[in-house]
Amino acid sequence: MPKALSTIDQLPHLHIKGREVFCSTQDLAVYVNKTHGYVCRAVKAAIKTQEKAVRLAETQGHRVPEEGLFKFEHTPYQGQNGETYDAYDLDRNATIAMILSFRGAKATIWKMSYIAAFNRMEQELLDRRSEDRTGLVTSTISLRCRSPCCRSCRTSRDF
Numbered sequence: 055m056p057k058a059l060s061t062i063d064q065l066p067h068l069h070i071k072g073r074e075v076f077c078s079t080q081d082l083a084v085y086v087n088k089t090h091g092y093v094c095r096a097v098k099a100a101i102k103t104q105e106k107a108v109r110l111a112e113t114q115g116h117r118v119p120e121e122g123l124f125k126f127e128h129t130p131y132q133g134q135n136g137e138t139y140d141a142y143d144l145d146r147n148a149t150i151a152m153i154l155s156f157r158g159a160k161a162t163i164w165k166m167s168y169i170a171a172f173n174r175m176e177q178e179l180l181d182r183r184s185e186d187r188t189g190l191v192t193s194t195i196s197l198r199c200r201s202p203c204c205r206s207c208r209t210s211r212d213f
Contacts, residue, residue, distance in 0.1 A: 066149070076143040078129070086156045094140050096152060101126050124148035 066085030068075050077085075083093040104124055111118050125145035130138050144152060153164050 066153075069143075071143070074125075075146055076127070077149040079142045079144070082144065082149065082152060086153065086161050087158055088156065090139075090141070093152070094142065096155060097126055097142050097144070097148075098140075100124065100148070100152065100155070122147075124151055 066077050067081040068077050070076070079093045079097060080090055083090040086093070108118050108123070124147050126148055127143040129141045129143050131141050133139050150168070153161055
């Protein structure tokens, strides 16, 4: 029986800058079997979409938390022909968003692995909740919508 793929088995090459982990567009292109130009065009489109989303949120009286933004660092490089080409380093959230936007077998494998990891995490939380009812573990996650535009969802739910 083949072994199940873990999400970590399915990561593109990552590198560390300071205290953050990044994926370059070159490495992402290899990983998802796309050209570097294709990935850079997708990143540029994602940057524009994020800027539009932030402006839209602001016009509606909301502020997008800094930690919720995708980080795209422009890191141009010089090719062998002397020309300068665009490249980007993407933080974890930007890398995930980009992989989720791509189609193809490799991206789909990663998506399925990511979903499987999420399902395992969900099961762990549910197991903890049932253990909590027996007095063995005390852990609860509360989610609360604080959106001023939506009073109907201003409730706290335990998972």
